[in-house]
Amino acid sequence: MKLIKIDLDHMNKQEWTREATRSVLAIGYFDGVHKGHQTVIKKAINEANVRGIEAAVMTFFPHPKEVLGNPEVPMRYLTPFDSKIERLKALGVDRIYAVRFTPSFSKLTPQQFVDDFIVSLQVEHVVAGFDFTYGVKGAGTMEQLGAYANERFTYSTIQKVTDEDEKISSTRIRQELEEGNVQKASFLLGYPYKVKGEVIHGDARGRLLGFPTANVSAADRYHIPKTGVYVVAFYVKGNKYNGMANVGYKPTFVDNLPEPSVEVNLFHFAEDIYGEIVEVEFLKWIRAEQKFNGIDEIKAQLTRDKETSLRWLEENIH
Structure with missing residues (x-):
């Protein structure tokens, strides 16, 4: 899989077209690479296979709303940039055009976007969702793409x-995560929702309580669940x-x-994984995060949480 980054502000068209090859192109922002996105991308892969050319994806970063x-x-993202690239690669595309979304890129007319x-990029067939728009203020629609x-x-x-x-x-998947519905979010994604990060040193309170914890510092701006x-x-x-994991603000110990x-x-x-x-x-x-009145109360609740977790795992994971 080949990753080609395109930055309109720091490259001229000859630089990114140098990497071009005949392809079928799936276009979209694709945060989460969820089941809807997968339908678009798999259609592009199938079309490319029929034509005997490469399957490509064009995605954008950062999100237009940020710019x-x-x-x-x-x-915060369901799949920050590196995670999104991994997901797209896993679907089996041959190349990814990652276009930096900048104010100047946002000012392209629909025709300029199509041409450039x-x-x-030698695209022979485009696949996109019905609501994909392009060009200044999203003026270009899929209904108009044939004319352009x-x-x-x-x-x-x-x-x-x-x-x-x-x-x-x-948006719907983010809402599910914000409500703690991680099973529904994972179903809509088509894979379990994960956050990647580094294990860092914490305050070691978990160890003193008899429940040592790995403190995970997210590697990027992931959408953290409820x-x-x-x-x-x-x-x-x-x-x-x-x-079992606690996501929250540790109200018992921190203000x-x-x-x-x-x-x-x-x-x-029991390994050292710092x-x-x-x-x-x-x-x-x-359960919800809560504030406790003392160490004994915390330990009793953590014991119940562990029992609940083990029971759920036994009933649901085979």
């Missing part, structure tokens, strides 16, 4: 992919372990933690 909306709080970012193409390429429009009569979307206690799977050094922490207590595990890059897979939300 045009200038949000006060930085956006589709035709110049002017018979230089063909295209397919993928209609709305739904679950329970509701569109599968990145605060509370979860059953999790934990991946480190190529191995998978089960455990003003700026970001939610992710602390994982692993079952049947500095390791790990993945936390959220399986089931079991």
Whole structure:
């Protein structure tokens, strides 16, 4: 798989067209690479196979809302850039065009976008969702793409992919995560929701309580699920372990933690993994985070949480 980064502000067209080859191109932002996105990308792969040419994806970074909306709080992603590239690669595409979304890129007319970012890349067929837009203020639509193409390429429009009569979307998946519905979010994604990060030193309170934890510092701006206690799977050094995680602000001990922490207590595990890059897979939300009155109360609740987690794992993981 070949990754080609394109930056309109620091490259001229000859630089990115130098890498071009005949392809079928799936276009979209693709945060999460969820089931709807997968439908678009698999259609492109199938079309490419029929034509005997490469299957390519064009995605963008950062999110247009970050560039045009200038949000006060930085956006969080289901799949930050590196994670998204891994997901796209796993689907079996041959190349990825990663286009930096900048103010100057946002000002391209629909025709300029088609000419410079589709035709110049030797694209023979485009696949995108029905609601994909392009060009300044999203003025270009899929219904208009044929006119802009002017018979230089063909295209397919993928209609709305739904679950329970509701569109599968990145926004919907974020809402499910914010409500703690990690099982539903994973179903809509088509794979378990995970956060990648590094195990860092914490305050060692878990060890004193008899429930040592791995403190995971997210590697990027992942969308962290609702605060509370979860059953999790934990991946480190190529191995998978089960455990429970607290996502939150540690109100018993801390008054003003700026970001939610992710602390994982692993079952049947006693290795030193400080500095390791790990993945936390959220399986089931079991209770809200709470403030305790003392050490004994905390230990009693953690014991109950572990029993709940082990019972859920026994009933649901085979």
